[in-house]
Amino acid sequence: MGLYVLLGRGWPWREVWGLAVHRYRGSQHVGLRNIIGTLALTVALHRQPSIGHAWEEDRSDRLLETIRNGAHLHRTVAQNRWCVTLADLQQFKRLVFQAVRKGVIKPTERDQFLASDTRVGPSVYTVVDQFVKPMTRAAGNVSWALMKHPEGLLCDVFITHAWAEGIYEFVDKVTQSWPRGATAAYVCFLSYPQNLDISDLIQSPRESPFARALGSSRLVIAVPNHVCSIYSYIWCVYEAFLAFIWDKRIRAAKSPVVGWLSMLRVSCTAFATLGACILILMSQATYYGFTADFVHLVRQIRLVSIILSALCGVCIMVFFALGKHAWISCQIAILVFAVVVEMFVAADLCLNGATDPPVICVLLLSILACGAVEGDRRQSEETCRQTQELRRGFAGTVGASEKIHAFSSSPSDLQNILAEIEGHASVNAVDKVVDTLLALGLSGKELRRVTEHVGPLGNVSVWSKALFVASSGLICFQCFQVYRYRILIDTSTLHYILLGVALLEAILWPVIFLLLPVERKTFAARCLPLLLLLSPGFVGLWGCFPYDATAHFGVIPVILLITLLGPARIAQIPVLGPAAVRLVFARRPWRTKGSGTSFEATTVPMPGV
Known part of the structure; x- marks a missing residue:
C-alpha cells in the first residue's frame, strides 16, 4: 500500500x-x-541531495560574453540595486558544484570540505577567493550581481550572514526562506565588487551599500551556520541594529526539511x-x-x-x-x-x-x-x-565597550560601527532585539511589542500542521453533524441558520489561518486546544441542539476572533491579556513584570539613494 x-x-x-x-x-x-x-x-x-547538471545558460562563455567596466558600473548604478534573484542563487550553486567537480575549487587548510558533499559545500570564503574573484575579474571587475543584471534590480530582501557557512547550505536556506512575491536580494559576496577598492563607500556605515540596500528591503533574512553565530560579526550586528531602528522584519533562515x-x-x-x-x-x-x-x-x-x-x-x-x-x-x-x-x-x-x-x-x-x-x-x-x-x-554584542564580543576583519570598520551604535539612543535595546530573534526565530515591531508586554514566549517561527489538520477536519465534521442530525430531522429556520454558520466557519477557518503571517499562525495553532471543549460531542456524550449552538455560536467563533486579533492586540488587554497570551504559549500566566525593556526605536532617516 x-x-x-x-x-x-x-x-x-x-x-x-x-x-x-x-x-x-x-x-x-x-x-x-x-x-x-x-x-x-x-x-x-x-x-545525499542532488544538485544536478549545469544548464545551457550556466556555461562560462555565456556568463562572460559581455565584458563590462566594473568601476564605472558601480559608480552609476544605485547601490540598493546591486542584487540577485533567487534563480541567480540557484544557478550559482550549480556553477560552484561543477567547479568543485572539475577541481577549480579545491579544499584549503582553512576549509577542508569534501568534494562529494552536496549538503554543506565549500565555505563562502573559499568560493569568493577561488571562483567569484576570477570570474568577475574576467567580466571587467564587476560584481556578480551587476554581471548578471547590469541595470540592477531593486532590493526587497536583505540577506545577512557570516561567510562561514557552506555555499550549498547557504543557498538552500535562502531558497527555503525566500518570501512570496520577492524579486531580488542583496547578498554581500555577490553584490559587492570583490576586485575593486571601494572602501570610501563604507567609511560611513550609514551611507554604505549595505545600509542603502537594507533601507530598500522589506525583509531581512538572517542565515545561521554550523560554525559560529552570525552575531559574532560586527557587520551582522550593525545590520540587526539598522533593521531595528528602521522597523524591518527579520526572519531566521531554516534548512530545507x-x-x-x-x-x-x-x-x-x-x-x-x-x-x-x-x-x-x-x-x-x-x-x-x-x-x-x-x-x-x-x-x-x-x-x-x-x-x-x-x-x-x-x-x-x-x-x-x-x-x-x-x-x-x-x-x-x-x-x-x-x-x-x-x-x-x-x-x-x-x-x-x-x-x-x-x-x-x-x-x-x-x-x-x-x-x-x-x-x-x-x-x-x-x-x-x-x-x-x-x-x-554568541555572548552579547554591544551595550558598553568593555562588553563587546563582535569582531571585524577591518579595525576601522569596527570603530566606525561601534561609534554609531553606541551613540544611538536605542543602543541598550540592540542586544534585546538579537535575543528576541534567537528566542522567537523572528523579530519585528509587533513581536517586540508582544515580548515587552508578556515576556519570553519561545520560538514562534513554526506552527503545528497536526493541529491545523485536526482542527479543520473536526470543524468540517461538526458541520456535517449539524446537517445530519438537525436539517434531516427538523427543517426549522433556526437549524438552517445554524447550518449556514457552520458552513461559513468551515470555509473561513482554513482560509484565514493560511493567510496569516507565521507568528500569528503559531498563536492561532496554540489556541486550537479550545476545541477540546467540544470533545463530549465527538465521543457521543452530548449531542443535542444546545451542544451545536455552543460549538458554532461560542467555541469556534472565539477561536476565529482570537486568530484575527493576534497576540499583539490581545496582550494589550489590561490584566487578562498578557496572562492569556502567556498561557497559550505554555508560560506561567501571572507575572509581576513584563520584559522590562522598551523597544521603541528612535526615528532615524534612511540614507538617500
Missing part, C-alpha cells in the same frame, strides 16, 4: 476488501507493498497497520462469523487502542515540550502512535462498516494527523538546530 501511495495510485480499496473477505491468502502481497513503500521512503530520506518524505513514511506505516488489522479481523470474522464473542473482542481491541493512543500522545507532547524532537524515542513514539490509532480505526470499521461518514472522517483524519505529527517533529527539530546555530559562540 505504501508503494501505491508512492506511485500516486491512491488507496486500493477493492483489493483490500477483496483480499479480506474472499482471498485471505493474498494478504502477504499487500504487506509486501507496505514494506517496499516504507523502505523506499527510508532510503529517500537518507540519500524533507518533511513530506518522513510524513509519508509514517502515513505508509499507518496504512500498513490499517490493512493488516482489517485483513486479520475480517479473516477471523469470515472463518468464525460475527458472533457476540467476536464483537466483544473487537470492542476490547478498540478500547485498548484508545488507551494506548492517549499514552503515546502524552509521551509525544512531553518530548515536544522538553525539546527532545531528535531523540529516537520520540520517533518511535510517533510510529507507535500511528500503529495504535490505526488499530482503533480498523476495529471501528469492522464494527460500523466503511459507509458510516463519521468512521470515514476518523479514518482520513487519522492518516493525515499521523503524518502531520511527524512533520511537526521534523520542523521542530530543525528549529532547535537553527537556534543552536544562532547562539553558538
Whole structure:
C-alpha cells in the first residue's frame, strides 16, 4: 500500500476488501507493498541531495560574453540595486558544484570540505577567493550581481550572514526562506565588487551599500551556520541594529526539511497497520462469523487502542515540550502512535462498516494527523538546530565597550560601527532585539511589542500542521453533524441558520489561518486546544441542539476572533491579556513584570539613494 501511495495510485480499496473477505491468502502481497513503500521512503530520506547538471545558460562563455567596466558600473548604478534573484542563487550553486567537480575549487587548510558533499559545500570564503574573484575579474571587475543584471534590480530582501557557512547550505536556506512575491536580494559576496577598492563607500556605515540596500528591503533574512553565530560579526550586528531602528522584519533562515518524505513514511506505516488489522479481523470474522464473542473482542481491541493512543500522545507532547524532537524515542513514539490509532480505526470499521461518514472522517483524519505529527517533529527539530546555530559562540554584542564580543576583519570598520551604535539612543535595546530573534526565530515591531508586554514566549517561527489538520477536519465534521442530525430531522429556520454558520466557519477557518503571517499562525495553532471543549460531542456524550449552538455560536467563533486579533492586540488587554497570551504559549500566566525593556526605536532617516 505504501508503494501505491508512492506511485500516486491512491488507496486500493477493492483489493483490500477483496483480499479480506474472499482471498485471505493474498494478504502477504499487500504487506509486501507496505514494506517496499516504507523502505523506499527510508532510503529517500537518507540519500545525499542532488544538485544536478549545469544548464545551457550556466556555461562560462555565456556568463562572460559581455565584458563590462566594473568601476564605472558601480559608480552609476544605485547601490540598493546591486542584487540577485533567487534563480541567480540557484544557478550559482550549480556553477560552484561543477567547479568543485572539475577541481577549480579545491579544499584549503582553512576549509577542508569534501568534494562529494552536496549538503554543506565549500565555505563562502573559499568560493569568493577561488571562483567569484576570477570570474568577475574576467567580466571587467564587476560584481556578480551587476554581471548578471547590469541595470540592477531593486532590493526587497536583505540577506545577512557570516561567510562561514557552506555555499550549498547557504543557498538552500535562502531558497527555503525566500518570501512570496520577492524579486531580488542583496547578498554581500555577490553584490559587492570583490576586485575593486571601494572602501570610501563604507567609511560611513550609514551611507554604505549595505545600509542603502537594507533601507530598500522589506525583509531581512538572517542565515545561521554550523560554525559560529552570525552575531559574532560586527557587520551582522550593525545590520540587526539598522533593521531595528528602521522597523524591518527579520526572519531566521531554516534548512530545507524533507518533511513530506518522513510524513509519508509514517502515513505508509499507518496504512500498513490499517490493512493488516482489517485483513486479520475480517479473516477471523469470515472463518468464525460475527458472533457476540467476536464483537466483544473487537470492542476490547478498540478500547485498548484508545488507551494506548492517549499514552503515546502524552509521551509525544512531553518530548515536544522538553525539546527532545531528535531523540529516537520520540520517533518511535510517533510510529507507535500511528500503529495504535490505526488499530482503533480498523476495529471501528469492522464494527460500523466503511459507509458510516463519521468512521470515514476518523479514518482520513487519522492518516493525515499521523503524518502531520511527524512533520511537526521534523520542523521542530530543525528549529532547535537553527537556534543552536544562532547562539553558538554568541555572548552579547554591544551595550558598553568593555562588553563587546563582535569582531571585524577591518579595525576601522569596527570603530566606525561601534561609534554609531553606541551613540544611538536605542543602543541598550540592540542586544534585546538579537535575543528576541534567537528566542522567537523572528523579530519585528509587533513581536517586540508582544515580548515587552508578556515576556519570553519561545520560538514562534513554526506552527503545528497536526493541529491545523485536526482542527479543520473536526470543524468540517461538526458541520456535517449539524446537517445530519438537525436539517434531516427538523427543517426549522433556526437549524438552517445554524447550518449556514457552520458552513461559513468551515470555509473561513482554513482560509484565514493560511493567510496569516507565521507568528500569528503559531498563536492561532496554540489556541486550537479550545476545541477540546467540544470533545463530549465527538465521543457521543452530548449531542443535542444546545451542544451545536455552543460549538458554532461560542467555541469556534472565539477561536476565529482570537486568530484575527493576534497576540499583539490581545496582550494589550489590561490584566487578562498578557496572562492569556502567556498561557497559550505554555508560560506561567501571572507575572509581576513584563520584559522590562522598551523597544521603541528612535526615528532615524534612511540614507538617500
